[in-house]
Amino acid sequence: MSAEKLISLYQSLLDGNKKWVNDRLEENPEFFKELSKSQNPPVMWIGCSDSRVPANEITNTRPGEVFVHRNIANMVVHTDINMLSVLDYALTVLNVQHVIVCGHYNCGGINAALSRTQFGLIDNWLRNIKDVHRLHKAELDLIKDPELKANRLTELNVTEQVYNLSKTSAVQQAWDQDKPLMIHGWVYDVSNGLINDLHVSKSKGSTIEDIYKFDF
Numbered sequence: 001m002s003a004e005k006l007i008s009l010y011q012s013l014l015d016g017n018k019k020w021v022n023d024r025l026e027e028n029p030e031f032f033k034e035l036s037k038s039q040n041p042p043v044m045w046i047g048c049s050d051s052r053v054p055a056n057e058i059t060n061t062r063p064g065e066v067f068v069h070r071n072i073a074n075m076v077v078h079t080d081i082n083m084l085s086v087l088d089y090a091l092t093v094l095n096v097q098h099v100i101v102c103g104h105y106n107c108g109g110i111n112a113a114l115s116r117t118q119f120g121l122i123d124n125w126l127r128n129i130k131d132v133h134r135l136h137k138a139e140l141d142l143i144k145d146p147e148l149k150a151n152r153l154t155e156l157n158v159t160e161q162v163y164n165l166s167k168t169s170a171v172q173q174a175w176d177q178d179k180p181l182m183i184h185g186w187v188y189d190v191s192n193g194l195i196n197d198l199h200v201s202k203s204k205g206s207t208i209e210d211i212y213k214f215d216f
């Protein structure tokens with residue numbers, strides 16, 4: 001890529017921002033004035049970093065409506081201080097009512113975890129997905145088609161991440177305090193834009209294995 005092209009790509013983002021601001025103000029002259037006061041999003045989103053899965057756009061929501069955390073393959077890893085901080089703030093300060101883990105089919109992270117290739121540092125992150133595979137090996141081994149196997153691992157991975165959320169003290173504390181909190185698992189289909197609700201939602205009273213339960 002020439003230096004000129006490199007700069008023009010960069011400049012197009014800033015130009016795009018100006019156009020976006022003009023469009024918003026045309027719709028509603030008070031748009032930024034209203035948003036600048038505070039945020040009160042009812043939803044927290046844990047999604048994949050994949051550029052094809054922007055939380056607001058695919059749910060037809062606007063700035064101010066979704067509190068977002070994204071990482072490779074939408075993981076809920078209990079040692080991840082970044083995810084835990086976003087979750088804690090969402091539950092204790094913003095009082096979100098829904099936390100959604102949204103994976104997507106054709107996820108590079110899932111495909112990499114299914115392979116035996118070394119990718120470097122990221123292998124440590126992907127090992128969390130390999131652990132999900134080990135938990136569900138019996139089911140996954142029955143699926144011979146590689147694409148269908150990856151799709152099913154994507155769904156099982158989201159399901160496990162929803163379960164991981166329910167193991168956190170932050171979520172259990174919110175439920176103990178009778179906050180109206182639900183957690184959900186979705187998979188977005190990059191080939192048609194539709195979200196597949198896996199119907200693995202959890203709320204206060206949902207089954208959690210005893211060993212993960214905290215006393216309050």
Ligand code: CO
Nearest residue numbers: 048050107108
């Ligand atoms: Co992905």
